[in-house]
Amino acid sequence: MTTSATNGFPAGRRAAGPLHARHVLILHPRDPRHPEAAGPERYLHHVATRWAADGVQVTWLAERPDGLAERETLGGVRVVRGAGHRGRAARRTTRKLLVDTPLVDAVLLGEDARRPRLDRWPRSVPAVRVVHDPAAVPDRRRRFPGERWVAVSPSVRRALLASAPAPGPVFVVPPGADDPGEPTRRRAERPTVVTWLPRCPDTALLALWHLAAAAAVLPALRVDVVGEAPHLPHVRRVAHEHGLAGTVTFHGAVAGAPLTDLLTRAWLVLAAPGDTAWSYPVVEAATAGVPTLAPASATARDAVVDGLTGWVTPDVESLGGALTQALQELAVDERAGTLAAACRQWAGVLRWDRTADLLAGVLGARLDEVADGRTAGRRTARPTISAVATVRPPAGAALRLRVTDEVRPAGTDPAPAEQVVLLHGCDEADAHSALHRQGAHVTSVRLATDLDLLAGPGAHLPSTGRAIPAPALGWWPQPGLEPWPAPPPPAADGLNGVVQHA
Numbered sequence: 001m002t003t004s005a006t007n008g009f010p011a012g013r014r015a016a017g018p019l020h021a022r023h024v025l026i027l028h029p030r031d032p033r034h035p036e037a038a039g040p041e042r043y044l045h046h047v048a049t050r051w052a053a054d055g056v057q058v059t060w061l062a063e064r065p066d067g068l069a070e071r072e073t074l075g076g077v078r079v080v081r082g083a084g085h086r087g088r089a090a091r092r093t094t095r096k097l098l099v100d101t102p103l104v105d106a107v108l109l110g111e112d113a114r115r116p117r118l119d120r121w122p123r124s125v126p127a128v129r130v131v132h133d134p135a136a137v138p139d140r141r142r143r144f145p146g147e148r149w150v151a152v153s154p155s156v157r158r159a160l161l162a163s164a165p166a167p168g169p170v171f172v173v174p175p176g177a178d179d180p181g182e183p184t185r186r187r188a189e190r191p192t193v194v195t196w197l198p199r200c201p202d203t204a205l206l207a208l209w210h211l212a213a214a215a216a217v218l219p220a221l222r223v224d225v226v227g228e229a230p231h232l233p234h235v236r237r238v239a240h241e242h243g244l245a246g247t248v249t250f251h252g253a254v255a256g257a258p259l260t261d262l263l264t265r266a267w268l269v270l271a272a273p274g275d276t277a278w279s280y281p282v283v284e285a286a287t288a289g290v291p292t293l294a295p296a297s298a299t300a301r302d303a304v305v306d307g308l309t310g311w312v313t314p315d316v317e318s319l320g321g322a323l324t325q326a327l328q329e330l331a332v333d334e335r336a337g338t339l340a341a342a343c344r345q346w347a348g349v350l351r352w353d354r355t356a357d358l359l360a361g362v363l364g365a366r367l368d369e370v371a372d373g374r375t376a377g378r379r380t381a382r383p384t385i386s387a388v389a390t391v392r393p394p395a396g397a398a399l400r401l402r403v404t405d406e407v408r409p410a411g412t413d414p415a416p417a418e419q420v421v422l423l424h425g426c427d428e429a430d431a432h433s434a435l436h437r438q439g440a441h442v443t444s445v446r447l448a449t450d451l452d453l454l455a456g457p458g459a460h461l462p463s464t465g466r467a468i469p470a471p472a473l474g475w476w477p478q479p480g481l482e483p484w485p486a487p488p489p490p491a492a493d494g495l496n497g498v499v500q501h502a
Contacts, residue, residue, distance in 0.1 A: 017357070018364020018403055023057040023103055024048075028110030031062040031079050033072075039280040040110055040132050043152065043175050043355070045075070047108075050356035052076030059104075106363045107144070114142040126366035130173070130359070132278050134160040143167075146370075150362055152278045153302040154450040157384065169383035169425060171404060172453045173359045176352030177283045180344040187336075188265040190220045191327045194290070195270035196281050197227030197235070197250075204235045206316065207272060208244070213320030215247045218327060223270075224262050226281075228253040263288040267330050269310075270323065271300055279303045282310075286347040289340035293326050295319050302454065309343045349455040361403035386424045386448035387431035388457050392417055394439035408458040420458035422448060 030037050032045040048058045053076060064070060064081035072079045109129040127147040131137055134156060137149075148168045151157035157170050193211075198204040215221045225248060232250065239248045254262065263269075269285040271294035282292045282303040292310035294300035304310040313322045330336045390410055393399050399421065401407060410418035423431045428445045435442050452459075 017360055018367060019051060019054075019056045019106070019360045021055055021057075022105040022367075023059070024051065024106050024108055024363070025104045026058065026060040026077075026108045026110070027113040028060070029063045029112065030110075031060050031081070032074060033068060033079075034062065035065055039175070039278065040130070042280065043130065043132070044108070044110065045077070046176060046352040047356045047359055048077045049075035050353065051360065054356075056360075106367055108359075108363065109144065109147065112136040112138065114138050124370060126363065126370045128359075128363050128366060131156060131160055134163045137164065140164075148362070148366055150359065153299060154453050155299050155302050156278060161384070166383075171358070171362050171424065173355055173362065174350060174454045175278060175280065175283065176355045177287050177347040177350040180287050180289070180347050186264065187267055188222070190222050191218055191268075191331070192222045192224065192266050193268050193270050193323070193327070194224045194226065194262050194266040194285070196272055197225055197229050197232060198272040199229060201229075201231035201234065203272060204229075204231060205238060207270070207319075208235060208239055208242075208248075210320035210323060211248065211270075212242055212244055214323040214327070215244065217324045221247055221327070223248045224266070225250045226252075226254045226259065226262065259284075260288070263290055266290050267336070268293055268323075268326055270319075271295065271304070283347060283350060286343040289344045291326075291330070291339045291343055293319070293323055302450065305342075305346055305451075309339070309346045345460070349459040354456060358404070358406070361405075364403045383425055385427050386422060386453065387426055387428050387445055388448045388452050389421045389423065389431050389435055389445040390418055390443040391421055391435050392441040392443065393419060397439065399435070399438055399440060406457050408456065410458055418443060422452060422457040 026044055026048060028041070028044060030041050032041050034041065044060075048060065052058050058077045060074075060077055060079045062079060062081050068081055070081050072081075104125055107125055107127040109127055111129060111131045111133060113129065127144040128150055129137070129144075129147055130150045130152065132152050137143075137160070146167070149160060149166060149170045150173045151160055151170055152173065152175055154172055157172055160166065160170060195207065195211075198207055211221075211223055215223075223244075232252070236250050239245065239250075251258075251262070263285055266285070266288075267290070269281060269290050269292040271279055271282055271292055278299055279292075279294070282294065282300075285292055286309055292304050294304050294310065294312050295316045296312055296314055300312050304312055306312045311322060311326055313319050330339070391399070399407065399419070401421065401423070404424050406422040408420050410420050421431075421435070423434065426434065428447060432442050432445050435445075
């Protein structure tokens with residue numbers, strides 16, 4: 001299926017384009033109000049509410065925790081909760097929607113959604129699975145017939161393809177970010193770090209060890225730990241036993257205004273070691289103008305533009321030293337301001353509207369393939385290759401592109417002569433040929449980078465090198481940067497015996 005280039009981004013939203021007036025069923029065990037809702041639920045909810053506003057009927061089938069209603073409407077999305085996502089109530093609801101009456105046109109799957117035990121599954125209903133963490137994808141026996149995968153970042157796609165044979169082309173549909181708005185941040189006078197409690201107990205203790213190493217060099221350091229987990233009491237006890245009671249504060253589960261307040265005061269966000277999923281906290285921090293220090297991992301290199309919106313250390317072992325050096329660098333107000341501006345600029349190019357439109361394009365393409373009995377399009381170079389081209393469309397005509405492609409004006413001119421196009425499933429030669437056949441003048445063409453896939457064609461990214469000229473963290477001396485003076489004597493706050501600095 002092709003679409004006119006006049007419907008590209010950001011000239012105008014496609015109003016869910018190929019899904020308009022369709023019915024989409026979301027199968028995911030947790031809905032946005034689930035007690036364990038996190039990044040994947042936020043992703044699906046942002047997409048679903050935008051589709052619903054654009055005329056798509058969306059039903060979300062989830063499990064029913066204690067205290068939540070069986071049926072509820074959230075932002076135009078009908079949420080149906082069963083006794084269990086894989087229990088009898090869920091099977092009855094799914095059978096009614098998919099088998100007894102043809103009420104659903106397409107199915108959107110959470111990464112760990114498993115096929116309900118139905119007597120038969122209608123193969124005419126395409127299913128697309130959104131993957132944040134490749135480890136969460138069920139084995140082949142519990143997947144849906146003919147399902148396709150969408151990865152939330154280029155590195156997640158690479159990890160996904162390395163872990164299991166893909167059932168078809170895997171598109172990258174990155175999450176968005178909230179509007180950064182006007183900068184209002186007033187960071188704390190003392191060096192302050194915000195970090196999220198790692199899900200793995202061993203990883204949590206490793207992060208604590210690095211924080212202790214940094215606190216030994218920077219006595220004024222303050223750390224706010226956000227998140228809830230079964231191992232939290234043990235981690236808190238270890239922190240107290242090693243003299244970190246006056247440095248580390250454990251806040252538990254924090255969201256909304258309290259989290260915004262913590263980020264507003266933070267100098268730096270420390271990403272959890274060993275995280276294989278897209279890091280929503282990193283993007284939230286960038287929205288608030290806070291840089292991130294992350295240990296080397298594929299997903300860290302997606303969410304953090306190294307040297308521009310934070311730093312990626314070469315390995316976990318160097319995290320403690322890198323944390324010390326990053327905080328010393330951020331003590332210089334001019335450098336901190338430059339990093340904050342770059343973070344906000346990076347968050348500004350990640351838009352939820354784009355996420356919803358790209359995912360609608362993937363589902364729409366699957367609907368066309370199922371209707372036509374096709375399994376692949378004409379572009380056959382490699383499904384993981386994309387190309388970016390700057391073109392001048394033929395006079396009086398619009399480019400004809402796939403619903404999964406993107407086009408944006410080149411530059412900021414209201415009526416630009418050139419456009420920037422992101423075409424999937426083709427290399428430079430195929431892209432040039434496809435555009436040339438339509439009479440377009442191709443000014444330049446190149447292979448797409450990870451940043452192109454994350455931000456879209458022609459996005460205004462933080463400039464490299466010139467805006468933030470410092471080399472990568474950890475390989476250059478820092479003359480004249482001394483540790484902060486020791487803090488004033490600690491004072492007990494009367495809360496569980498925790499001692500904190502005034």
